Amino acid sequence: MRIDILTIFPEMFENVLSSSMLGRAAARGILEFYTHNIRDYSQSKHRNTDDYPFGGGAGMVMMAQPIFDCIDAVTADCCLNDAEKRIRRIVMSPRGRTLTPELAMQLANEENLLILAGHYEGIDERVMELMDDEISIGDYVLTGGELPAMVLIDCLSRFIPGVLGSIESTEDESFSGSGLLEYPQYTRPSVFRDREVPAVLLNGNHAEINKWRRNQALIKTKQMRPDLLSKAELSKKDLEFLSSLDEI
Numbered sequence: 001m002r003i004d005i006l007t008i009f010p011e012m013f014e015n016v017l018s019s020s021m022l023g024r025a026a027a028r029g030i031l032e033f034y035t036h037n038i039r040d041y042s043q044s045k046h047r048n049t050d051d052y053p054f055g056g057g058a059g060m061v062m063m064a065q066p067i068f069d070c071i072d073a074v075t076a077d078c079c080l081n082d083a084e085k086r087i088r089r090i091v092m093s094p095r096g097r098t099l100t101p102e103l104a105m106q107l108a109n110e111e112n113l114l115i116l117a118g119h120y121e122g123i124d125e126r127v128m129e130l131m132d133d134e135i136s137i138g139d140y141v142l143t144g145g146e147l148p149a150m151v152l153i154d155c156l157s158r159f160i161p162g163v164l165g166s167i168e169s170t171e172d173e174s175f176s177g178s179g180l181l182e183y184p185q186y187t188r189p190s191v192f193r194d195r196e197v198p199a200v201l202l203n204g205n206h207a208e209i210n211k212w213r214r215n216q217a218l219i220k221t222k223q224m225r226p227d228l229l230s231k232a233e234l235s236k237k238d239l240e241f242l243s244s245l246d247e248i
Contacts, residue, residue, distance in 0.1 A: 001110065001160060002032040004074045004087075005149055006067065007117040008049055010035035012146045022154065025163045033153075034074075038062075041069040050120045059121025067116065067127045078112055089131045091116040091123065092145035092152065096134030099152060101175050103135070107152075108159035115152065117145035179232035181224060183216040215241055 005013060017026065017033045025031040039047045043065055050060040071089070079085040088110045097103070107113065116123075116131070128134070137148045157163045175181075186197040200212045218241055221228050229242070 001030070001108075002034070002078065002112045003153060004034045004036060004078065004112075004114045005117060005153075006036050006038055006070050006074070006114065007146055007149070008038050008119055009117075009144070009146055010037050013150065016150050017153075021163055022157060025157060025160070028162065030160060030162045031157060036070055036074060038066045038070050041073065042066040043069075053121070057121070062118055062120055062123040062127070064124040064126045067123070068130070071114065071116075071130060074114060078114075085112060086110075087112040087114050088133070089114045089116070090133045090135055090152070091118060091128060091131045092136070092148040093118065093123075093128075093134040094136050094139075094141050096136040098139075099135055099137050099155060101155075104152075104156040105159045107156045115149045117149040119144040119146075175228075178217070179228055180217040181220040181228070183213040183220065214238070218242055219245065 007013070013033070013035050016022065017035075022031065022033075026033055038049050042049055042063075044063075048063070049066050050062050053059070053061045075087060078087055088107070090107075090113060092115065116127070135148075135152060137151045142148065186201060190197045190202060198212065200208050203209075218238060221232070222242060222245060234242075
């Protein structure tokens with residue numbers, strides 16, 4: 001997958017995209033990252049990328065011209081040898097649809113993504129009309145779209161074959177598979193500062209371990225995100241276990 005990122009702060013992405021799993025995936029050719037400084041495309045004398053909003057109001061708005069020209073350059077480079085190549089254009093925006101595992105898996109199937117990380121008070125709406133999607137990482141506002149873009153890239157990359165060491169790594173995590181939060185995890189030592197690992201995890205009985213993990217996932221979800229239970233895939237035994245919690 002090729003991912004092009006349009007931003008006025010390309011330096012923010014350097015360490016993130018070259019470290020850990022993303023860095024290893026790039027080194028193996030699974031992912032290709034290209035950052036583009038929108039300022040380089042500004043026709044303004046001072047390389048401005050923002051201006052005052054028409055109609056007045058607080059803050060500044062990102063100008064259409066530098067972003068349009070940047071998108072044109074990226075598209076020409078990406079499609080140099082294939083004029084029919086499809087590039088999915090995404091802008092990170094608080095008004096966009098919320099990022100979910102399902103959306104991340106959908107995006108992971110794309111061959112080329114262009115991600116615009118906006119800044120200031122907003123982006124000229126004529127730029128937004130070029131985009132295929134507006135995506136938000138939550139119901140809050142940050143100072144720019146750079147951090148949300150990093151979150152999106154990290155999230156979707158986990159669903160690309162070869163990025164993680166094992167495909168099973170995504171199956172039991174929170175919001176994946178059954179829709180429940182993840183069960184508690186432990187590692188050595190089995191006793192640390194008088195806190196013991198649950199005995200069931202040490203007895204080697206995988207049926208009992210799986211049952212314990214399932215029940216713990218139900219408990220965690222009920223405690224932290226009870227709203228998820230209405231959408232989760234619950235068996236009759238799951239419902240009986242949840243009912244027993246109410247009786248305690």
